[in-house]
Amino acid sequence: MRNKKVIIMSSETDVSTNKVVTFLTTKYTKISSSTSIEKIKKLFEGNYNFWYRRGIIQKQNNINPFFQREWNTVQSYLHSKLEKSAQFCLGSYTKEIHNNKLINLTIAQESGLNVPKYNAISSKKALLKFKQEFDKIVIKPAWNLASFVQDGINYNTKNTVLSNENDFANISDSFLPSFVQEYIDKKYELRVFFLKGKFYSMAIFSQLDEQTKLDYRNYNRTKPNRTVPYQLPSIIEKKLQAFMEGMGLDTGSIDIIFGTDNKYYFLEVNPVGQFEWLNENCNYYIEKEIANLLMYE
Known part of the structure; x- marks a missing residue:
């Protein structure tokens, strides 16, 4: 039996959201950062299913830090209310903003998954000690990839490999605590989309291109990586299921590498990762699956 309405929180330009709604045959409402609080509060009434795809309720810019915290508290309440008042909820604003790679790795290990050895390091001495264990190490953003400009110079936080003494020459004796990880030689990368107990997986042969060898997100637009549908071993899916349950997530995009040692590494x-690329290359019709969940759960 279909619910009276479906509510979707997303950005106006999100391609995946726009494709999902084409499969909806019931009443739906899309909300975004431009939707008024008054309209959102009215949505709490009645029966509805809710999908948090991405975005945030009304941004407040250039205000006093104290009042920003006040607004953040109200904002979090409204997001929570939208999710908890729903008969069925897919995705979560709270899970997204509190997503933490270091905590994720700990829960992944507890779920039986292999993870590259990692640490949070704030000194050159500790970094060199960590490097002694491995041929190569990777410095990675602990949150998300970002770019910024300082003193007229463009910087980005993409993964960086350190392998020889020259790589450490210009590193300061102390620095902001940074996420470092063992470098794993891989045969290929995997993008896995998880949706309510189902796995949709794709292999990415990024190792065949020097530009994407370290990370497929260093996209080669001229000659894209070869991608194919992929079936994970059932034992890995069970461990990933345990991980997602431990995280309290019912959906999310998971990155895995398959090493030259024939092991899978999480x-x-x-939590709100892209699935459109995977969907198009593997013909999984994930948008239709999401629409059916929103209409019939």
Whole structure:
């Protein structure tokens, strides 16, 4: 039996959201950061299913830090109310903003998954000691990839490999605590989309291109990586299921690498990760699956 309505929190330009709604045959409402609080509060009334795809309720810019905290508290309440008042909820604003790679890796290990050895390090001495264990190490953003400009110079936080003495020459004796990880030689990368107990997996042969060898997100637009549908071993899916349950997530995009040692290594999960690329290359019709959940759960 269909619910009276479906509510979707997303950005106006999100391609995946726009494709999902084409499969909806019941009444739906899309909300975004431009939706008024008054309209959102009215949505709490009645029966509805809710999908938190992405975005945030009304941003407040250029205000006093104290009042920003006040607003953040109200904002979090409204997001929580939208989710908890729903008969069925997919995704979560709270899970997204509190997503933490280091905590994820700990829970992944507890779920029986292999993870590259990692640490949070704030000194050159500790970094060199960590490097002694491995041929190569990777410095990675602990949150998300970002770019910024300082003193007229463009910087980005993409993964960086350190392998020889020259790589450490210009590193300061102390620095902001940073996420470092063992470098795993891989045969290929895997993007796995998890949706309410189902796995949709794709292999990415990024190792065949020097530009994408370290990370497929260093996209080669001229010659894209080869991608194919992939079936994970059932034992890995069971461990991933345990991980997602431990995280309290019912959906998310998971990154895994398959090493030259023929082992699977968990890297990270993004609770609102993209699935459009995976969907198009593997013909999984994930948008239709999401629409059916929103209409019939």
